Amino acid sequence: NAGVTQTPKFQVLKTGQSMTLQCAQDMNHNSMYWYRQDPGMGLRLIYYSASEGTTDKGEVPNGYNVSRLNKREFSLRLESAAPSQTSVYFCASSRQGMNTEAFFGQGTRLTVV
Amino acid sequence: QKEVEQNSGPLSVPEGAIASLNCTYSDRGSQSFFWYRQYSGKSPELIMSIYSNGDKEDGRFTAQLNKASQYVSLLIRDSQPSDSATYLCAVNAGDYKLSFGAGTTVTVRA
Numbered sequence: 001n002a003g004v005t006q007t008p009k010f011q012v013l014k015t016g017q018s019m020t021l022q023c024a025q026d027m028n029h030n031s032m033y034w035y036r037q038d039p040g041m042g043l044r045l046i047y048y049s050a051s052e053g054t055t056d057k058g059e060v061p062n063g064y065n066v067s068r069l070n071k072r073e074f075s076l077r078l079e080s081a082a083p084s085q086t087s088v089y090f091c092a093s094s095r096q097g098m099n100t101e102a103f104f105g106q107g108t109r110l111t112v113v
Numbered sequence: 114q115k116e117v118e119q120n121s122g123p124l125s126v127p128e129g130a131i132a133s134l135n136c137t138y139s140d141r142g143s144q145s146f147f148w149y150r151q152y153s154g155k156s157p158e159l160i161m162s163i164y165s166n167g168d169k170e171d172g173r174f175t176a177q178l179n180k181a182s183q184y185v186s187l188l189i190r191d192s193q194p195s196d197s198a199t200y201l202c203a204v205n206a207g208d209y210k211l212s213f214g215a216g217t218t219v220t221v222r223a
Contacts, residue, residue: 033209040215042117042215042216043157043201043203043213045211048209048210050209056209090156090157097209099145099208101159103159104156104157105156106155106156107155107156
């Protein structure tokens with residue numbers, strides 16, 4: 001049982017390049033999330049998808065786009081990477097909303113140079 | 114003011130001692146409170162959830178909630194070296210939003 005799987009685990013981008021972070025869960029969860037984690041800042045919500053077919057902005061959405069491809073998959077796209085987007089990105093899922101336990105993927109460490 | 118604040122740490126405790134972690138939150142309407150543990154280089158994992166005032170115990174962990182004081186805490190009894198990690202306090206900020214504190218790093222000395 002894989003849980004939440006993110007790819008890639010590590011990535012280095014040049015400023016201005018684009019990339020997509022992939023996330024898939026096999027727990028039949030309705031809600032999925034993208035967070036970024038920076039030193040001293042805790043986890044900050046970028047975007048979330050309450051259920052298949054819906055997406056909404058979180059606390060720090062600027063510079064990102066998301067796609068809820070189906071119930072299992074939720075991708076995060078950086079259209080034009082900036083050094084300020086250097087961070088560790090976590091995908092998470094929960095059965096329904098954040099009042100139920102959230103399970104996190106293993107994270108993607110992204111460096112933008 | 115940050116929505117969720119934790120004591121900054123790091124917190125160093127001897128093996129077998131009690132580690133006490135504190136968290137305050139600003140949204141008086143919050144209903145759900147969580148403690149996540151994060152080992153270095155790993156993803157957060159849920160260790161405790163609490164929804165009503167009082168204490169909730171699970172093994173060596175006890176979560177305490179006081180909504181009137183907007184305060185939630187985590188006690189780790191009989192601390193073990195394997196408890197060395199960063200502990201994140203999280204508070205719901207809407208049905209689909211969770212606000213996290215910056216975390217408190219705990220080191221258990223053998």
